[in-house]
Amino acid sequence: MEENRRVAVLHWYDDVDDLAQTVTRALTELGYRPFVAHYTSEALEGAHFLFTYAPWGRLQRVAAQLAKTPPQKRPFWVHWSTEDCPDIRLPGWVTVPVGRTLAWLDRWQEAEGLQGRLAHTAPLRWVNRRFHKFRYVGIYHHALNAGLMGLLVEYSKVYADYYNRAGIPARYAQWGLLDNSHRGDLRLERDIDVLWIGTRRTKRRSRLLDKVMGELAAYGKRVLIVDGSGGPVYGEARTLLLNRAKIMLNLLPTWYDSALAYRWPLAAANRALLVTEDSLPHAPEFLPGEHYVAAPASQLTPTILDYLEHPEKREPIVERAYQTVIHGHSIVDSVRQIMHWAEQGRQAVRQAMHPAHNVHQPVHTFTIPYFDVDKNRY
Template sequence: MRIGLTYWNKIDHLATTISNVLHKLGHDVIPFEASTCIPGQLDVILAYGPFGTLAPLGKQLTSYAEATRPAFVLWLTEQLTNPRLPEWIQVPISDARSKIEQISYHREEDDQWDTNFLIKPLTSRANRFRYYGDIRWLHREGVLTVLAVGSDWIANNLCEHGFEPITAYIGSHPDWYANLKLERDIPVLWLGKLVTHRRKESLQQVRGDLQNRGVNLQVVDGVENPYIFGDERTKLLNRTKVIINLLRTEWDNHSLRFFLAIPNGCLVVSEPVFPHLPLVPGTHYVESPLDSMAERIIYYLNNEQERKVIVDRANQLITSELTMENSIRKILGKLPQNSRKKKWVKQNSI
C-alpha cells in the first residue's frame, strides 16, 4: 500500500521508526508534514500523536468524495482529559476547542495552511480537550477509519463513549535498544519533560529522599541536562540501574518509558498506574507510592539478582510480543479490504 505518514517536526525520530517498520512490512511510505496538503494517490494516511494540529488534515479529508478518500488511521498516543469529568461537561468543551482549531486554520492560494492571527492564541491551550473533540469530529464526519490507542484502559474508556478503538501499544523497536555490556554506574535516572507542577514536586520529593540516603538521582529533562536520542540514549540507559516513572496526572499513559528502558536493562520503578499495559507490578516492574519510592529503589539497588529477574521477565515480553511491528500489523489489519488504490487504478483505466 501507499501510506502517507505524517511528521510533526523536521527531525522526527518516532516518524522515522514508524516509517522503517512500514517499509519492512513491504509498504511504500510517503512522509508529509501534518499541516500541509495531502499527497496524491494514497491508500492510507497514518497520523500518530498528535503532536500538533489535526485541523488541516481533517478539513482536507472531509472535502474528499468518499470514493476517492484515503483511509485514515489516527494512532492516539497523547493524553486525554480527566476521565471523571461527566460527558455533559467534557463534550461541549471538547467540541468547542476542536471547532476553534478548525476555524483558525485556512488554506492559502499557494496551498499552504496558515492560522488566523486573531484566533491563534486560543489554539495553544486545552489541548487534551482538543484531542477528544477532534476524534469526535473526525468520527462524526465519517473519515476516521481506524482509531488506535496505546492503552487498554483508554480503549475501554473510549468504548464507553461510542468509539470502537483498537489497542496498539507504541511497543519496542530494535533501534531503541542494545546490550552494550557497560558498567551500570548510574543508580537512578529520570528521563523526560517535567511539564506539570505535580511531576516537578514528585521528582523533588523522590530526589530528596534518595539524597538523604546517599543515592544520587540523575535528571535528563531538557533543563538540568539536555535531551538525548538514538545511540546516546541507548548508552545512557545501558549505564542505568533504575529508571523512575512519575505521572503528570494519575490517569496518564507513559508507556514509552517502559518500552525504552526495559530492553536496555533498566528496572522501572513507577507510581501506581492505571492498567494501560499488560505488565504486572512485581512481575515486570516495581510499583510504589511516592512516600516509599526511595526505600523501594534502594532495596533493588542492593539486590541485583532480584532486579535482574524482573527486568529479564519484562524484557522477554516487551521485545517478543509488545513490539511496534506487531502493533502496526494490527492497525493495518483493521483497514477495509477496498483500499483506495483499487479505486484510483480503476479510474485511470477509464
C-alpha cells in the same frame, strides 16, 4: 494486494521526526509502500492509507484537507493517538460537547470570509492554543462521524476505554519498542543507581522527583536527573545511560498519566529495572511485580533502596521484562496490528461505496468495539 500498499505518513515539524521515520520503516518491513509528507501537504494522491500519530500539530488541518477530497479518492485515515486525554473522571457528556465546540472553533481557521477572519483574532487564537486535550476529543468525534477518519487507535488501554465510554470508537494498540531504543546488552558498568529521563511538565512531578532523588542521594546512592534542561536526550546517548542504570524511575505528571506505557519498553529493552509510582493499567500486558515494580509515591524511596540492596530480587524481573519486550512487542508488531484493522476498515468502506460489485462476495462488517486485550494478543 499491491493496490493496497501505498501509505502516506504525515509528520508535524519542518524536519521529519524520528517517529515518522520509525513508522515508515515498520510499514516498509510489513510490505507497504510508505512515503512521508508534511501535515499541510496536499500531495496525497495515490495513497490508499493515511497514517498520523500524536497529534503534535493541527490535526484539524488534516481533516479539512480530507473533507475537500472526493470520497472515492480519499485515503483511509488511521490515527494512532499518543496524547493524554482529558481527566478521565470527567464524563463523556462533559468532554464531548466541550470538545466539539472547541473543534468547531478550530475549523473556523480553515474557513473563508468572516469566519476565517474571526478565527485569527486574538481571543479565538488564545482559545485554540489552550484546552488541546478537549479539542482533540472534539476533532476525533467530528472526523469519525463525518467519515473522514476511519480508525482511531490509542496507545493506552485506559484512554481507549474512556473514548469508547464517551461514544468515540477507539482501539487499543500498545506502544511498541522503537528500533533505535536499544543495542542489546552493552555490558557497561551499572554505575548509576537510579536514572530519571524526561521532562518535569508539572509541579507535582517536579516536586516528587526532587524529593525521591534527594532522599536517595542522602543515603549515598548515585542518582542522575536528565530533565531536558540541557537539551533532550534520545537515541545513542539515551541508550548508553540506560545501560549504565540499575533502576529507571517513572513518575506521573498527573494521577492518570500514561507515562508507564512508553517508558517501560525503554527500561526493559536495556535491562534497567523500571520502578514506578502506582499507575493505571495503560498497558495491561505488563504486570507489576512481574515486569516492573510499582509502589505508592510515599514508598518509592524505601522500595528503591530495597531493590538496590537486593539484586537477587531485581534481576529476575529485569530478565522477564527484557524477554517480553524483545519478543513480540516491537513497534513493527504494533503497526502490524493497526494495519490489520485498517485493511478491514478500508475493505468495509469500499464495499459500502460499491455494493453492486460485491453481490457475490461475503460482506465483512467493520466495527470498533471495546477492545479486550486479553483476547487480542499479538
